[in-house]
Amino acid sequence: MSEETRPAEGETAPCDAGRRDFLEQGIRLAGGAVVFLTSARAAASSAPSENPLSGGYDWNEHRYAYVIDTEKCIGCGSCVRACRAENDVPAGFYRTWIERYVVGPEGSFVDSPSGGIDGFPPAQTGIAATKSFFVPKMCMHCKSTPCVQVCPVGASYRTRDGVVMVDDKSCIGCGYCVQACPYGSRFLNPTTHTAEKCTWCYHRITKGLRPACVEVCPTGTRMFGDMKKEDDPVRKIIERERVGILQPHLLTEPQCFYLHLDKEVR
Amino acid sequence: MEHARHVFRVLLVLVVAVAAFVLGRALLVPKSYGLYGAYRADNVGEQARVREPRHAGPESCAGCHAKQAQARAAGSHKAVSCEICHAPLSVHVQGGAVKAKMPVDRSYQLCARCHRKIAGRPEKFPQVVLDQHVPAALEEGVCLPCHDPHSPKP
Amino acid sequence: MPEITGFAFPNDIHVHWSLMIVMYPYITGFVAGSFIVTSLYHVFGRQEFKPIARLSLAASFCFLLIAALPLQLHLGHPERGFNVMITPNFSSAMAGFGLLYSTYLVIVALEVWFVWRQDIIESARRSRGWKRTFYAVLALGTYDTSREAQEVDHKVITVLAGIGLPMACMLHGYVGFIFGAIKANPWWSSPLMPVIFLLSAAVSGIALLTVVYQAVSKMRRVPAEARLVSAMARWLWFFLILTITLELLEIIMLGYEKSEPWHIISELLTTRLEFSFITVQMIIGGLIPMILLGIVVMMNAYLHERLRNALSVASALLLLLQVFSMRWNVVIGGQLLSKSLRGLRSPYTPELFDREGVLVALALFITPFVLLWVFDRILPIYKPGEAERSPAGEAQARTDAARA
Numbered sequence A: 001m002s003e004e005t006r007p008a009e010g011e012t013a014p015c016d017a018g019r020r021d022f023l024e025q026g027i028r029l030a031g032g033a034v035v036f037l038t039s040a041r042a043a044a045s046s047a048p049s050e051n052p053l054s055g056g057y058d059w060n061e062h063r064y065a066y067v068i069d070t071e072k073c074i075g076c077g078s079c080v081r082a083c084r085a086e087n088d089v090p091a092g093f094y095r096t097w098i099e100r101y102v103v104g105p106e107g108s109f110v111d112s113p114s115g116g117i118d119g120f121p122p123a124q125t126g127i128a129a130t131k132s133f134f135v136p137k138m139c140m141h142c143k144s145t146p147c148v149q150v151c152p153v154g155a156s157y158r159t160r161d162g163v164v165m166v167d168d169k170s171c172i173g174c175g176y177c178v179q180a181c182p183y184g185s186r187f188l189n190p191t192t193h194t195a196e197k198c199t200w201c202y203h204r205i206t207k208g209l210r211p212a213c214v215e216v217c218p219t220g221t222r223m224f225g226d227m228k229k230e231d232d233p234v235r236k237i238i239e240r241e242r243v244g245i246l247q248p249h250l251l252t253e254p255q256c257f258y259l260h261l262d263k264e265v266r
Numbered sequence B: 001m002e003h004a005r006h007v008f009r010v011l012l013v014l015v016v017a018v019a020a021f022v023l024g025r026a027l028l029v030p031k032s033y034g035l036y037g038a039y040r041a042d043n044v045g046e047q048a049r050v051r052e053p054r055h056a057g058p059e060s061c062a063g064c065h066a067k068q069a070q071a072r073a074a075g076s077h078k079a080v081s082c083e084i085c086h087a088p089l090s091v092h093v094q095g096g097a098v099k100a101k102m103p104v105d106r107s108y109q110l111c112a113r114c115h116r117k118i119a120g121r122p123e124k125f126p127q128v129v130l131d132q133h134v135p136a137a138l139e140e141g142v143c144l145p146c147h148d149p150h151s152p153k154p
Numbered sequence C: 001m002p003e004i005t006g007f008a009f010p011n012d013i014h015v016h017w018s019l020m021i022v023m024y025p026y027i028t029g030f031v032a033g034s035f036i037v038t039s040l041y042h043v044f045g046r047q048e049f050k051p052i053a054r055l056s057l058a059a060s061f062c063f064l065l066i067a068a069l070p071l072q073l074h075l076g077h078p079e080r081g082f083n084v085m086i087t088p089n090f091s092s093a094m095a096g097f098g099l100l101y102s103t104y105l106v107i108v109a110l111e112v113w114f115v116w117r118q119d120i121i122e123s124a125r126r127s128r129g130w131k132r133t134f135y136a137v138l139a140l141g142t143y144d145t146s147r148e149a150q151e152v153d154h155k156v157i158t159v160l161a162g163i164g165l166p167m168a169c170m171l172h173g174y175v176g177f178i179f180g181a182i183k184a185n186p187w188w189s190s191p192l193m194p195v196i197f198l199l200s201a202a203v204s205g206i207a208l209l210t211v212v213y214q215a216v217s218k219m220r221r222v223p224a225e226a227r228l229v230s231a232m233a234r235w236l237w238f239f240l241i242l243t244i245t246l247e248l249l250e251i252i253m254l255g256y257e258k259s260e261p262w263h264i265i266s267e268l269l270t271t272r273l274e275f276s277f278i279t280v281q282m283i284i285g286g287l288i289p290m291i292l293l294g295i296v297v298m299m300n301a302y303l304h305e306r307l308r309n310a311l312s313v314a315s316a317l318l319l320l321l322q323v324f325s326m327r328w329n330v331v332i333g334g335q336l337l338s339k340s341l342r343g344l345r346s347p348y349t350p351e352l353f354d355r356e357g358v359l360v361a362l363a364l365f366i367t368p369f370v371l372l373w374v375f376d377r378i379l380p381i382y383k384p385g386e387a388e389r390s391p392a393g394e395a396q397a398r399t400d401a402a403r404a
Helices: A017-044 A078-087 A146-150 A176-180 A212-216 A233-240 B002-028 B042-048 B066-074 B108-115 C019-042 C047-066 C069-074 C093-126 C129-138 C147-180 C193-220 C226-257 C262-272 C274-298 C305-336 C358-378 C391-403
Strands: A064-069 A096-103 A108-111 A131-138 A156-158 A164-166 A222-226 A256-259 C004-007 C342-345
Touching: A064 A131, A064 A233, A078 A096, A078 A212, A108 C004, A146 A156, A146 A176, A164 B042, A212 A222, A222 A233, A233 A256, B002 C093, B002 C147, C019 C047, C019 C069, C019 C147, C019 C193, C019 C226, C019 C305, C019 C358, C047 C093, C047 C193, C047 C226, C047 C358, C069 C358, C093 C129, C093 C147, C147 C193, C147 C305, C193 C226, C193 C305, C226 C262, C226 C274, C226 C305, C262 C274, C262 C305, C262 C342, C274 C305
Parallel strands: A064 A256
Antiparallel strands: A064 A222, A096 A108, A096 A131, A156 A164, C004 C342
């Protein structure tokens, strides 16, 4: 490429030299880039139906769902404690929690002292209550997740077996997913500075165990199941009984279903 | 076009920059990214191996603690996992061998967490008003003289 | 620990998007707004804006250079910030940031280059030693100053400004989309959000340039061009009316429809945001500048130059405050209400010395002005002795002087 070394008034080279140079260089660079990229892409491709997990677990064979029967919950908080112990959840943050509703004709009172981890004290409401109940909550593992939609780097994702998780090596800690979750189930871990939430104990369910919260629940409030298993009790409940979901108007398609859900619960 | 030479010079610089970016990006994208969706596929396996399961369920206690397991199975706490009142199995056993004593909580608060009468619990669930139920002052171990935690009556 | 009134989801009580996330749209607002002003001359050919065309382009560029900093300071993992460009998930508006920012940076840098090209060549010829090398490299080794080349430059600038204007709007508009598309948060979720952000960006840019232009004119000891001042006041008033209308419209709609979130939003506005929204954003920052600017615009012919300048600057300063409070009320306000729609947390006060604190925010605001000064040292914005007035401006100045 011809280079001008001496500045002079209005000096120019022959008409096409500039454009030709540009085209030559540009095509060379672009060609090189294309060749490099296609070879890199070919090396990384693989069949999409393959299973990323080893040890005999195939994620194509499962599609998990969760049922909560709010009529049975006694608000003991064992689930919250078990989750914290199983997953090293930092204090002040909750992967699962319990809410208590005390409802009367004048209004309703809701509380969740420390997420219910130490149970509940007697309610100081001042409401003449006609009904009261507990509602366990956690990540809904939605099919149409608002959180995965907004993650800018693809750190949040949903697996083939229906579990929504966060890749804490990719997460940049921007907090967008925390803002986008309508259920308040996400938080930013103060130590790792990445987003975190309930994973349905993925490290347990891929070994055939149940999530820790389901494992310890003493009243059978929490039930975990597989929609791809023929005679799964959770599947039967979801398919045949009257179940509710939280914030249905947002069309997130949550996979946690509630039996006996009250209108006061959001 | 001779007077537009500087424009082509600029465009060339741009093409170089874009090519450098594209090449650089191709080198930096994680290998397993995009296999199943817009995420790093390796993380699925990482999550499945993030830690060893800590809770093991009441069946795992029965092997060494048959007496308590039988009492529990025959009583009203048969649905209450050992790990609720004690701790996850991983605190006590690791690799098949005992590593530390399982914590035993004798406080009345442990029992009260489930059985104190508060708003919210189903009516049929056994719950008591503590001051009226206990004849003595509320202190550690006050429930134990009348109730065996592994098989409380009724 | 924050205090909660009512009931908030246990994870909801933290304000994750801090002062830095208030500063980011504030700064990109200046970028977009300044670019709108320079485009009024370079794209729409409004001659009264010629005296400020280079200044506003330089200002847009300097603010753009630090625009990514508030985000980097906020991230939990700033070292992974570049992931937005390596593995972007394009269903996320935030992923657009990498592409939009870099493309727009290129466009503005190019426009700066083409606008200042003659000056760069001149500086290359006149200087010696490393300065000469510096300017020679900056000129990319071409020294064509002929009239034809300048015409080519002129065409390219028009094209760049023409592409740059929607890009500037998108660079700021996508921020509004980030908030507006969050269906989980009723204070944010609205299709009006990107429009409000963009209009208020125009307000902030013109207000900023009003103040900067007056300051620069004082520093250069030249009078501020009257036609420019009244033109800026007119556009400022216009954008202000649109902005306030839409901001109010959103509240009015919510209040009229009275759907599920209205109860908690009205509580938010009347308790937590009473000062920052009603007093600062609407009255001090909205109503008063609207009146002052209204005087400047409607009574333009009867105003003495000094009064016009004073009123413009006063309105502009109030508007800089208004736009900041609007960003604050949207970003922070939206996090004060819980997604349970039953509770509010106590107001958020940023730390002084924190990485996301007040001093850092101030530094972020001041740095572009420092960069502007550096810019002027390398590429002078106003050429010494050059007639900065357009021919029409010259005629107007003569008439003004004759009347005074």
